[in-house]
Amino acid sequence: MKTSVADIRKDYKQHSLNESDVAAEPFAQFEHWWQDAVNSEIDEVNAMTLATATKSGMPSARIVLLKGYDAQGFVFFTNYNSHKGQELADNPQAALVFFWKELERQIRIEGTVEKISAAESDEYFHSRPEGSRIGAWASPQSTVIPDRNVIEANVTKYASEFSGQNIPRPEHWGGYRVKPTVIEFWQGRSSRLHDRFRYTKTEQGWKVERLAP
Known part of the structure; x- marks a missing residue:
């Protein structure tokens, strides 16, 4: 018998999150949960949804990979000319979501979002596998192409052009840092009575509040 979409559900019972559990500032709390996730050997633990929007507010979202974080924010890399790159140029605000089921x-x-320095982008770019560095040159990300032959021809072209060389980072490729103003930590609880704590950045520091589920 076909399962109704509306009947798919799961009761969350693993953990709780109380006032005594949360750190005074969100990056310490993120570090704690991040280490839990890494130690749990979650597949692609650094995968996160990135939501951006046009100037008029039309949103779009996709999965990207977290490549660094500290008290300044959360870093990912992409083609600056891509759809998300164009939206971030017009509207430098974004949202991220991690879901560790x-x-x-x-x-x-x-x-808010800013580009990281060229030096930081260079450092990460040169740590990537050669195929990924060639790919950054070969793909005009988000543009319409007639078929896959375009990409494969570009890969051949740039592999030949950079053969035996240290492949440089293309100017159209690099990193962004999401500088948080709000971070919310959500812990699933039974009967949908989840624990939620929101950190909001203020002039005095971070304000922590519990939210109703």
Whole structure:
């Protein structure tokens, strides 16, 4: 018998999140949950949803990979000319979502976005496998192409052009940092009575509040 979509559900029972559990500032709390997730051997633990929007507010979202974080924010890399890159140029605000179902946890992040320095982008670019570096040159990301032959021809072209060389980072490729103004930590609980704590950045520091589920 076909399962009704509306009947698909799961009761969350693994953990709780109380006032005594949360750190005074969100990056310490993120570090704690991040280490839990890494230690749980979650597949692609650094995968996160990135939501951007046009000037008029039309949103779009996709999965990207977290490549660094500290007290300044959360870093990912992409083609600056891509759809998300164009939206970030017009509207430098974004939201991130991590969902670690194995731990029944979600983290939501909202903030402003800036490009990281060229030196930081260079450092990460040169740490990537050669195929990924060639790919950054070969793909005119988000543009319409007639068929896959375009990409394969570009890969052949740039592999030949950079053969035996240290492949340089293309100017159209690099990193962004999401600088959070709001971070919410969500812990699944039974009967949909989840624990939620929101950190909001203020002039005095971070304000922590419990939200109703």
